[in-house]
Amino acid sequence: MALGAFFAAQTALGSPPPPPPDTQAAALDFQPVAAVAPAKPAGPKPFRLAVVRGELGLSDRPGGPAAGSIAPTTEFGSRQVLGVAAQRRNWLGVVTSARPNGRLAWVRRDQVAIARTRWSLHADLSAHTLTLRRNGRKVHRLEVAIGRPGAETPTGRFAVTDKLAGSNYGPYYGCCVLALNGHQPNTPPGWQGGNRLAIHGTDTPATIGTAASAGCLRASDADLQVLMAKVPLGTPVFIHA
Numbered sequence: 001m002a003l004g005a006f007f008a009a010q011t012a013l014g015s016p017p018p019p020p021p022d023t024q025a026a027a028l029d030f031q032p033v034a035a036v037a038p039a040k041p042a043g044p045k046p047f048r049l050a051v052v053r054g055e056l057g058l059s060d061r062p063g064g065p066a067a068g069s070i071a072p073t074t075e076f077g078s079r080q081v082l083g084v085a086a087q088r089r090n091w092l093g094v095v096t097s098a099r100p101n102g103r104l105a106w107v108r109r110d111q112v113a114i115a116r117t118r119w120s121l122h123a124d125l126s127a128h129t130l131t132l133r134r135n136g137r138k139v140h141r142l143e144v145a146i147g148r149p150g151a152e153t154p155t156g157r158f159a160v161t162d163k164l165a166g167s168n169y170g171p172y173y174g175c176c177v178l179a180l181n182g183h184q185p186n187t188p189p190g191w192q193g194g195n196r197l198a199i200h201g202t203d204t205p206a207t208i209g210t211a212a213s214a215g216c217l218r219a220s221d222a223d224l225q226v227l228m229a230k231v232p233l234g235t236p237v238f239i240h241a
Contacts, residue, residue: 144219
C-alpha cells in the first residue's frame, strides 16, 4: 500500500492525523534498521574422486580413442579410486599409475561414480615436512625423510592408491604404507624395490628429516597411523620442492 493511502485509511478510522511533512520525514529517517549479518566466505571446494565400477577405458585426450584400460581394483587389491584433476565437458582428467608422472588419463564421466574428499596432503621437500589438511586448513604436520641425491623425490600432483600394512612387505616399511600413483624415474643403482612412490614408515627412524630414501617419503609410525585413519583412497598429494 502507498504511504499516502495508508495514512488516509488511518485517519478514516479515527487515528490521529499524520505529523507535518517535515516531522514525518524525520520520523521515517530514524526508523531502526535490522542488522544484516555479513555473508560467510565460501570455503574451498572438496576434491573430486572417480570410483571405478568396472573395466574402464582410458584415453590420452578428451574424446580420444581408447589407449588402455584399468581394472576396478589396484594391483594391491584395493578399490580403484582416481583423483580428478580436470574436466572437459563429460570427460574427466584423472591421476593414475597407468600414466607417467604429470600426465593425465581421460575417462568418460558417466563410466565412474563421483565421490568427494576434503582431505589433502602437501609435501615440502625443502622443509622435509608433510602436512595433512582438511578444507585447506592444517590438521597435522609431520617430518619426513625424502629422496637422497641422485634419487630425489619427484614433484607434482599424485594420489593415494592403497593403504597397506607395512609388515606385509618387510620391516623397512614400518607399520604402514600409503602407496601413491607416482613413479620414481631415477631408482638407485641395484635397487630391487620397484619404482612406485609411497609414504611409509621405516626401521631406521634416525633418517627421518634427512635426504635418505630411494624417493619415497618416510615418516614415524605414530604419524603414519594418523594418516591411515584420516585420508581416503584417492586423496590428492601435492609434492613441491
